[in-house]
Amino acid sequence: MRLRSIVTAVAVLLATAAQAQPPKPKLIVAISIDQFSADLFSEYRQHFTGGLKRLSEGVVFPSGYQSHAATETCPGHSTILTGSRPYRTGIIANDWLDQSVARADKTVYCAEDETVPGSSSKDYTVSARHLLVPTLGERMKNADPATRVVSVAGKDRAAVMMGGHKVDQLWFWNGKDYVTTAGQPAPDAAIAPFRSALAARLAQPQPALPVPDVCTSRDRAIPIGGGKTVGTWHFGRAAGDTTKFRASPEIDDANLTLASALIESMGLGRGPQTDIISIGESATDYVGHTYGTEGVEMCIQLLALDKRLGAFFDQLDKSGVDYVVVLTADHGGHDLPERNRIHAAPDAQRVDSRLDLKAIGAQIGRELKLTGPVLIPAGGDVYLDRAVPAKARAKAVARAAQLIKQSPLVEDVFVGADIAKMPQPTSPPETWSFAERARASYRPGRSGDLIVALKERVTPIPDPTKGYVATHGSFWDYDRRVPILFWWKGVQNFEQPLGVETVDILPTLASLIGLPVPPAEIDGRCLDLDASAGDNCPVAAPGTRR
Structure with missing residues (x-):
């Protein structure tokens, strides 16, 4: 009996170790929920019953960081699948100014090819030309050309x-349909x-969605001015209304339906x-912008997404494919100040004439006898x-920094040339100074001559009645902090509340499939997902970051 007990105990230990040790997956599923802040994850975690509940029972990093300042x-x-911060990826914002481009529109969109004749930053050819580093999928395909990247x-x-x-x-919603970029392989048979099914769906009206019990307390109108309110829409839409389709659970469902197909x-x-x-779920972002993060709209949206992710994972389970999931977000978000002020944050406010960059540029022009706008935000x-x-350039930049910092809406101003001289931060992301956060997304030649950080709880949308009521993009942690969740069949749950970065995702996934990634080519580090004393991460060379 004693020998049998020992054998049984050893078998249990081996089974536990096998569960704790991440597998070498046959499929990596990388999901980004746009504007899914760590705050939203914490707020709704107790209410999740579907896919987000499943992921919450895996390996959980509730304090992941989009560590840089440009939280767009x-x-x-x-950052999510490159292991690199924006200063290295080259993607320093959604849009930046390039005064050397030949066209009249000097604004460059991050995913466009501005060399295409007749294009503008609003009417463009989609391209990855501005992304300066390889993704995990590219690295996998370089190592094994048989790898499929979708x-x-x-x-x-x-x-x-x-x-x-x-x-x-590669497929994305262009406002009317799912399309791909020029030069891509022929559409798969599932497309x-x-x-066709999506077109039929859009041709039909969408009834208002029921309000779950946990959402009823949020179902109240918040005045935003001009007789308008937010906080009571339940996602009903008329037939053919693609704008409301985009800002609703419907588009997340469409993305997952296409991914499954x-x-x-x-x-x-x-x-x-x-x-x-990789799957980019965008509705949470559109809901956050249009209705805020704390209303009935966000509540319905997140619970619907949780349920739909559950169905997606159930379908994957039935397929028998051995898969690993990572889920995170591209940034967080902040609620509209009108609701903030009702909910115990009386200092929340919007930008106003106290920060007028056009007037500051004009003043510098008069002082230094310069013509033109001087400053272009x-x-x-x-x-x-x-x-x-x-x-006159150095003097103009110095004077601009001085005048901008005098605004009561501004926390700090950084001169780009000074930021560029700084080393990249290596300490935990929650400890970074504002200058270090700016450094992580500063790239000379693309970034501005000045980087402006607004004060906490200042929303850079002056008028909420013209479309968007809330946004993100700040230096503050409500925009930087996002959850990072890993799950696989048999995972042994643990949670690490200390700060990690989204750039850590690539080296972590690479470790699961035995893909070597030179540490000097990325900013992230491998995260140990093994709940036991084991370690899925390769041994780091002396002096490298782990």
Whole structure:
């Protein structure tokens, strides 16, 4: 009996170790929920019953960081599967100013090819040309050309930044239909029936969704001015209304439906190699922008997404494919100040005339006898007009920094040339100074001459009645902190509340499939997902970051 007990105990230990040790998956599923902050994950975690509950029972990093200052969609997505911060990916914002481009429109969109004749930053050819580093899928395909790389998203920039330059299928919603980029492989067989079914769905009205019990307390109108309110929409839409389709659970459902169809049709995860599919769920971001993060709309949206992810994972389970999931977000978000002020944050406010960059530029022009606008703002980046003479540029930048910092809405201002001289931060992301956060997304030649950080709880949307009521993009942790969740069949749950970065995802996934990634080529480090004393991460060379 004693020998049998020992054998049984050893078998249990071996089984436990096998569960704790991450497998070598045949399919990597990388999901980004746009604007899914760590705050939202914490707030709704107790209410999840579907896919997000499953992931919450895996390996959980509740304090993941999009560690950089440029907390926007394109920079954030560029970090998730590259292992690199925006200063290295080259994706320093959704849009930046390039005064050297030949066209009249000097604004460059992160996922466009501005060299295409007749294009503009609003009417463009989608391209990955501005992404300067390879994605995990590209590295996998370089190591094994049989690898299939697939990317599906509700936004072109999400699909491009997670898929990269070498994809087998890349699809995104363009406002009317799911399309791909020029020069991509022929559409998979699953695409035509999917698009046909989607067109039929859009041609029908969408009834208002029921309000779950946990959402009823949030179902209240918040005045935003001009007789308008937010906080009571339940996602009903008229037939053919693609704008409301985009900002609802419907588009997330469409993304997952297409992803499932491609997994099945292409046989992803069924070959000798490991395949990868990235999925960009965008509705949470559109809901956050249009209705805020704390209303009934966000509550319905997140619970619907949780349920739909559960169905998606159930379908994967039935396929028998051995898969690993990672889920994170490209950035967080902040609620509209009108609701903040009702909910115990009376200092929340919007930008106003106390920060007028046009007036500041005009003042500098008068002082230094310069013509032209002098300053050209582009989000948090402020560029010096190229017409400013070389001998006056340093003085103009210094004076601009001084005047901008005098605004009561501004926390700090950084001179780009000074930021560029700083080393990249190596300490935990929650400890970074504002200057270090700016450094992580500063790239000379693309970033502004000045980087402006607004004060906490200041929303850079002056008028909420014209479309968007809330946003993100700040230096503050409500925009930087996102969950990072890993799951596989048999995973042994543990949670690490200390700060990690989204750039850590690539080296971590690479470790699971035995793909070597030179540490000097990325900014991230491998995360140990093994709940036992084992370690899935390769041994780091002396002096490298682990």
